[in-house]
Amino acid sequence: MFYYNSKDWLIAIFKVTKGDTVRALIPSLLFVSLLSWGIVQLEVNYLKLSESSQAKNITIMHTLLGFAISMLLVFRTNTAYDRWWEGRKLWGELVNNSRNLALKVKVFLPFEDQSTRTYFRQVIPLYAAALRRHLQKQSTILQLDESPHPELPDLDKGAHVPNRIAESIFYKVNSMYISGTISGDQLIVLNGELKSFTDICGACERIKNTPIPFSYSSFIKKFIFLYVATLPFGLALTLGYFTIPVTAFIFYALVSLELIAEEIEDPFGHDSNDLPMEKIAETIKANVAEIMS
Amino acid sequence: MFYYNSKDWLIAIFKVTKGDTVRALIPSLLFVSLLSWGIVQLEVNYLKLSESSQAKNITIMHTLLGFAISMLLVFRTNTAYDRWWEGRKLWGELVNNSRNLALKVKVFLPFEDQSTRTYFRQVIPLYAAALRRHLQKQSTILQLDESPHPELPDLDKGAHVPNRIAESIFYKVNSMYISGTISGDQLIVLNGELKSFTDICGACERIKNTPIPFSYSSFIKKFIFLYVATLPFGLALTLGYFTIPVTAFIFYALVSLELIAEEIEDPFGHDSNDLPMEKIAETIKANVAEIMS
Amino acid sequence: MFYYNSKDWLIAIFKVTKGDTVRALIPSLLFVSLLSWGIVQLEVNYLKLSESSQAKNITIMHTLLGFAISMLLVFRTNTAYDRWWEGRKLWGELVNNSRNLALKVKVFLPFEDQSTRTYFRQVIPLYAAALRRHLQKQSTILQLDESPHPELPDLDKGAHVPNRIAESIFYKVNSMYISGTISGDQLIVLNGELKSFTDICGACERIKNTPIPFSYSSFIKKFIFLYVATLPFGLALTLGYFTIPVTAFIFYALVSLELIAEEIEDPFGHDSNDLPMEKIAETIKANVAEIMS
Amino acid sequence: MFYYNSKDWLIAIFKVTKGDTVRALIPSLLFVSLLSWGIVQLEVNYLKLSESSQAKNITIMHTLLGFAISMLLVFRTNTAYDRWWEGRKLWGELVNNSRNLALKVKVFLPFEDQSTRTYFRQVIPLYAAALRRHLQKQSTILQLDESPHPELPDLDKGAHVPNRIAESIFYKVNSMYISGTISGDQLIVLNGELKSFTDICGACERIKNTPIPFSYSSFIKKFIFLYVATLPFGLALTLGYFTIPVTAFIFYALVSLELIAEEIEDPFGHDSNDLPMEKIAETIKANVAEIMS
């Protein structure tokens, strides 16, 4: 993720960055323009339809469905944004949680117990780092897929590293309780932070391995395709060669919304707008080190 | 559920999968096309209405109501999606909960108590498996139905299996507390996980046995039907035989939104977009086995 | 509530059930049709306005306000649906809560204490039954009304039955704690379920006694009335006698949205789409009996 | 607040109540009508523009912006409604909280301790009454205002009465704990209710002292003003004197949405749709008296 100044309009409008939809869309835009050109040629020069031909009224269809497709795409973007923002919130909770656990452990431990201190200073940031790697593994993505994957023979064999680390932390805290290093009241006070690690991990896995229903996603793409592909039939007679830029612009606007949604709906990938998990893990490491030093 | 790459447009647009609305809609699309053809025949060839007939202005009605129907359907899809996503969240919580309970029990139990360990290794995944079967039973679906069901004579007789399993877990944990295997502080720490099982079960039952109000669902279908069935009356004179594909496309777009909503609003069924409860139950089993091994 | 198969389109479209808006609207639809007929008569046959009269441009107003009224009504429906769904969630929580309390009490109580067991087996389902009766009482509905009600002289006199039952449960649990039947840790573990009863009751009362602000509800009705009543003035010259079905259909679509919202915004009444509180109370009774048997 | 039957259309449409937007809008409606009349006079009679003048196409602008202004106003209403409903929820929680605290204290206290009983019977309802007065004080409204208020010299001097009452309750409960009247487990069980008072108070203060951002609110008003003031320029040539009622109706619809939003966004005032805090406080008083009698 790159921090940007949202008030800088010139950069936003004219700089075409790596993740920009314009760049990804160049081939499709050329194709759509060619298609429009072909349809205009057909209607105007080949069939020589007059301006009063009924074909030009096809645009009524695009007007009637214009509300539906726009609304569907804007809601699509917002659903995707909600997933992205939920992912960010989960990693924010991981930061809070790591800090609170470090703070509590630090003050609960007797001053001379340096080895336990070192243990927590290392293992708390480790959880964030392991979670990041876990979320980017192929086996996490395909965890709930019901189709066979012969190309990944040991899909289910890998150990669940974040669970292993959580287990280690639980074990340590319970030993401290058994040995009397911390009291029962302090155990209760630590409970919230301990269980939160696993809750965050499970919620991130959910976002990662469950895209929006295929029928929803597939319908949106079919709808955009049919909508844009039929546009020139109606426009050719009223707009002539202006049909080409007009169709291209409408295509650009609609498809961009879908492309942005696709990019941000899985916030744990490697796209340029995905969450800076590595940076957050570093922040946790620095914070815990500062607290427990 | 099948994991798919949301960035693959060609598959989304051209592959007609099992759950695709296009497939389900073929008969209705044929009927709508036939209806449109009939209306065009009637107005153009039989009644021979001129292009200036007032009938062609009927389209004003469809424009004025176009906002309402589009918005209603998009909100419908989103309400259904919220139910689907809530279902997924609940099963995600079940994963978290099962993991946390396994982690806590493992570290709380003395090392030599192998029988209790075995008990929890078996019973925690059992809850997920039983909940899946419970949610797909006819008696769960009809739990709140007020009409008589003579065809299902023992509707209310069946035992509530998830409650039985929860009872067994509660009983085991309480015995451990009574016998001093775990302390009172540890009992308090386990409380969250114990009650969460029943909370998840009840919330899934709620989604399963309470569809959106019938008057809402029925009105949407009536509205689509009347909207599409009156479309050709207005379009026939402006579009001629183009009326047929135009009406069919508008019908396809509107009905698809409703069909997708119907499919995903009950996420615990057997549709191809329903939640992979079996896969999640397997994940829980593997995770608990790994943790408690 | 009647469970229905949301995928059955024929029933949804052609069966006019008791709660259907079509049935309730028949008189108004006749009135609107008559009004439209009158306006068409006036403009076409009496005033003999030509098709180029400025009156026909009045439709511009309906187009400009078409967005606003559609959006307002869809949001209205969704606000009402949210209230209905919140009501369902609260009764779902009541189920969860009753089950969890029964489960906990069962395992906490010594096996021989049959009288306390019987007490809880009776009193937990009683709460649900009493809450249902409480929510349907006139005094609950008018609890926050600031106008005088001479027709209901003892409006505020009635005892608050759910509170009385909650008090009894609290008292029982506390006695068990005082007498040592349950420990302090077990008291803490029971706290969540105990307070939840009163929280659910209060939230249901809130939905029941606080309709959406009157100015909001009244404005929506005024807006629909003025919108539909002025429609024929614009349409008469372009649509002739087609004005009558067109106005009637627009009226039907807009008013239905408002009628559905009115029906579901108070989910605790006797309408056919209201929550099946009696059925839920029976479920609780059966579940608690099964658990505590 | 007055409870109303949301199904009574005649009253909603024809009764102009005190808080009705129609009443507040009469002067503005007259002004807008006069303005429209003036513009029609100017274009039709003074400038004698023909019907083909380009001026009549100005309406394109109003169509293009019609979506934006409608959507903005509907979202505005909903944001305001969310604040109103959040306020209602907070006061609902206060009811729940007061009841639960009364219930717990009653069963925890030894039967003979009449003075403590009396203390709680008086002080719990006092919190609601004090919170109501606190929320309607000028100093609460202006708490976060950064402009100077020479007219209110002792703005920050007043004691924070709800905090004082909360302190008294905390003090009482802690004394009971110190003296052994209640145990530590019971103290923990009371914690939720004790801290909830202050949480509710703070959340109400937030809604009261933080209106939506001024730039947002001011833009909406500017947008409505410019939109309506330019309407007659486009409509005059197509609608003639019909421009006057058409402009007035559009003005009425748009401004009403904003007026309703203004009225309900601060639910703790004296408007006729504001929350019946006094009634709720009375309910709390009656409930606590009934419980603790």
Place this chain on the structure above:
Amino acid sequence: MFYYNSKDWLIAIFKVTKGDTVRALIPSLLFVSLLSWGIVQLEVNYLKLSESSQAKNITIMHTLLGFAISMLLVFRTNTAYDRWWEGRKLWGELVNNSRNLALKVKVFLPFEDQSTRTYFRQVIPLYAAALRRHLQKQSTILQLDESPHPELPDLDKGAHVPNRIAESIFYKVNSMYISGTISGDQLIVLNGELKSFTDICGACERIKNTPIPFSYSSFIKKFIFLYVATLPFGLALTLGYFTIPVTAFIFYALVSLELIAEEIEDPFGHDSNDLPMEKIAETIKANVAEIMS
């Protein structure tokens, strides 16, 4: 922040305040007007296109995309508003939290322990003051930025002041527990307030260092730019010189929505609509002083 009377329309419409979008937009409005003028000159006077030229139908494109751009902008404003309101809620929680901690500590501490009292009276308000400074530091804003910042060499060196203060509070409370000044039950009762400080801090950091995805923000700006820049091509032939004010007004409406969103999406800055963190910190200081006096 300045408190304003949302019912004062004259000020809202005619007073151009410091943060008003009109002021910021004057240069762009001039540029857009000039551009429109140029395009009108080109089409009308230079190319001398007739009114029946196909160029005038380009407006169809703006109508079809009008829904999409309006909806996108309204959702944009609402997403930004949600961030602003979440920020306000977090600072509201900080107020509640500070008050509750002060209340609890006051009643838990023995009367004679003046030094601990003084400690808390100073350190609780300090957290709010430190959090405000922390959120406005450059290093907090750029915390997750992946680009290098040679201009800020010690970006990561600074101590995390809020964490330091939280540590101090945790340390103090734990010492009180170890030394027996407060009991274990009281420690558990204090836990919620103690961990909440860090949770609030982390959530504010999240809003501050994570703007909405760049591809989303950049697409909106590109869309507005292309939409407005192509408007005059379609309007010039139907509106003549009226094109200039019409384009300018549409530009003003669309861009204002984006500008307001930009201003409020980071609520912790120095814009005139940003949260009055300094005022809230003062309120906390006054409240804590009053409680602990």
